[in-house]
Amino acid sequence: MELRERLQGQRTPTSNEPQAPLDGFAELKDRVHLAVISDLGPRLYNESLSQQALRDVVLADIRNRLAQERGIAIADRDRLVQEIADDTLGHGPIEPLLQDDDVSEVMVNGHADVWVERAGTLHKTAVRFSDEHHLRRIINKIVAQVGRRVDESSPLVDARLPDGSRVNAVLPPLSLTGPLLTIRKFAKSRWDLNGLVAMGTMPAEAKEFLELCIEAQLNILISGGTGSGKTTLLNALSTAIPQSDRIITIEDAAELRLHQTHVLRLEARPKNVEGQGEIPIRELVRNSLRMRPDRIIVGEVRGSEALDMLQAMNTGHDGSLSTCHANAPRDALSRLESMVLMAGVDFPLRAVRQQVSRALDLVVQIERFSDGSRKLTCITEVERMEGETVTLQDIFEYKFDRTHEHGGSLAYTGLRPSCNKFERRGLTLPRWMDQHKFAGAAPMAAAAARNPRIEAHGRRFGR
Numbered sequence: 065m066e067l068r069e070r071l072q073g074q075r076t077p078t079s080n081e082p083q084a085p086l087d088g089f090a091e092l093k094d095r096v097h098l099a100v101i102s103d104l105g106p107r108l109y110n111e112s113l114s115q116q117a118l119r120d121v122v123l124a125d126i127r128n129r130l131a132q133e134r135g136i137a138i139a140d141r142d143r144l145v146q147e148i149a150d151d152t153l154g155h156g157p158i159e160p161l162l163q164d165d166d167v168s169e170v171m172v173n174g175h176a177d178v179w180v181e182r183a184g185t186l187h188k189t190a191v192r193f194s195d196e197h198h199l200r201r202i203i204n205k206i207v208a209q210v211g212r213r214v215d216e217s218s219p220l221v222d223a224r225l226p227d228g229s230r231v232n233a234v235l236p237p238l239s240l241t242g243p244l245l246t247i248r249k250f251a252k253s254r255w256d257l258n259g260l261v262a263m264g265t266m267p268a269e270a271k272e273f274l275e276l277c278i279e280a281q282l283n284i285l286i287s288g289g290t291g292s293g294k295t296t297l298l299n300a301l302s303t304a305i306p307q308s309d310r311i312i313t314i315e316d317a318a319e320l321r322l323h324q325t326h327v328l329r330l331e332a333r334p335k336n337v338e339g340q341g342e343i344p345i346r347e348l349v350r351n352s353l354r355m356r357p358d359r360i361i362v363g364e365v366r367g368s369e370a371l372d373m374l375q376a377m378n379t380g381h382d383g384s385l386s387t388c389h390a391n392a393p394r395d396a397l398s399r400l401e402s403m404v405l406m407a408g409v410d411f412p413l414r415a416v417r418q419q420v421s422r423a424l425d426l427v428v429q430i431e432r433f434s435d436g437s438r439k440l441t442c443i444t445e446v447e448r449m450e451g452e453t454v455t456l457q458d459i460f461e462y463k464f465d466r467t468h469e470h471g472g473s474l475a476y477t478g479l480r481p482s483c484n485k486f487e488r489r490g491l492t493l494p495r496w497m498d499q500h501k502f503a504g505a506a507p508m509a510a511a512a513a514r515n516p517r518i519e520a521h522g523r524r525f526g527r
């Protein structure tokens with residue numbers, strides 16, 4: 065069977081071809097709800113309007129529209145007005161999940177299967193939408209507030225809501241199991257570095273060292289898997305940037321919340337419905353160089369923008385930060401290399417590698433553990449090229465230890481960072497780095513004796 069036939073065969077009914085709905089008024093509710101939200105659009109989120117005033121506007125609009133429909137009993141009419149208003153003003157059955165501060169993510173896998181993430185782990189809920197139409201209505205309501213719409217002609221939407229949450233929706237026929245909705249809520253209590261230490265994401269020494277690295281304007285890449293806490297860590301690290309710096313943030317969907325006064329926030333623009341008007345991250349990175357930044361923060365590097373970011377780092381924009389999807393510091397560097405090659409440059413690989421090693425000073429690896437916690441597993445310094453490879457040196461490394469409460473911890477390896485930016489900026493490393501029991505005449509050899517993955521000259525193997 066051809067893929068197209070399979071898709072058509074399994075295709076869940078769409079609003080144009082309704083399946084016998086649970087509620088005889090499903091089609092009507094659908095239509096009126098859609099008309100009301102397109103009428104009111106962003107006004108539904110206008111904060112200057114009180115809840116009561118907004119409700120009155122919505123109720124009046126629904127009554128007007130229902131008055132034009134024939135053959136509805138008065139009792140049904142009243143019920144319909146209330147139900148459509150609830151769906152319009154709130155988010156239907158997922159409203160309590162969105163209000164619950166312990167829930168970080170809401171995942172709707174079709175109308176009768178709703179999951180949440182609490183404290184990093186997934187839980188199935190008893191929440192259901194009455195049918196597929198109902199779910200579609202709520203999805204449209206959610207995306208209408210940012211002027212978007214999902215239907216058969218544009219079945220894929222990724223958007224950021226005014227409160228900072230991120231929404232992704234996929235409709236049939238792209239989804240084979242009904243409409244899918246994923247909402248990553250914006251964490252109201254912003255986690256700062258102290259919060260991450262308290263949660264066990266990193267020990268206090270690592271925090272102290274990272275703060276110093278930010279002050280010394282090291283170029284830092286945070287590496288980790290999806291949902292491992294990269295953006296959260298980037299937000300937290302940014303609190304260590306001095307108030308006097310002019311910072312430009314560049315993101316796909318603005319998730320960063322910097323508290324400094326001099327922050328310029330740029331957000332890439334996706335293609336419009338006609339497939340035009342796209343402004344990719346890369347163009348924003350290039351443009352940001354003409355805006356006299358002290359630091360450039362790229363939310364996540366995924367593609368050709370890596371080239372421009374590395375060039376920026378190499379041409380005096382020290383102290384830049386970014387994140388990248390990779391499972392280990394060395395993988396992160398190879399991913400950057402491939403991204404630069406994707407940008408269409410015809411440099412030899414060695415030159416690209418050289419550029420990566422010159423631009424980056426530090427890679428911070430974060431991982432999601434099976435208990436849902438997030439922890440730093442390496443703080444690795446990017447050194448120079450030796451032959452064909454970039455030398456990496458772990459300053460901190462995660463040590464598994466069954467006697468430890470969390471099964472292990474991030475520990476200082478005893479290797480002193482070789483980056484001269486600390487000295488150049490008149491900063492001294494914490495005393496515990498000097499006094500570490502393995503520091504002294506031959507710190508590398510000592511660390512190598514303790515950790516077989518580090519060779520005496522500091523290169524690391526085994527990952």
Ligand SMILES: Nc1ncnc2c1ncn2[C@@H]1O[C@H](COP(=O)(O)OP(=O)(O)O)[C@@H](O)[C@H]1O
Nearest residue numbers: 168265289290291292293294295296297437438
């Ligand atoms: N340090 C942490 N400890 C526990 N949970 C975290 C931590 N950082 C992030 N999370 C959880 O993980 C979710 C995803 O975090 P995020 O920083 O957006 O990940 P990424 O950018 O790697 O995809 C957050 O909504 C939050 O619930």
Ligand SMILES: [Mg+2]
Nearest residue numbers: 294295296364
């Ligand atoms: Mg992220």
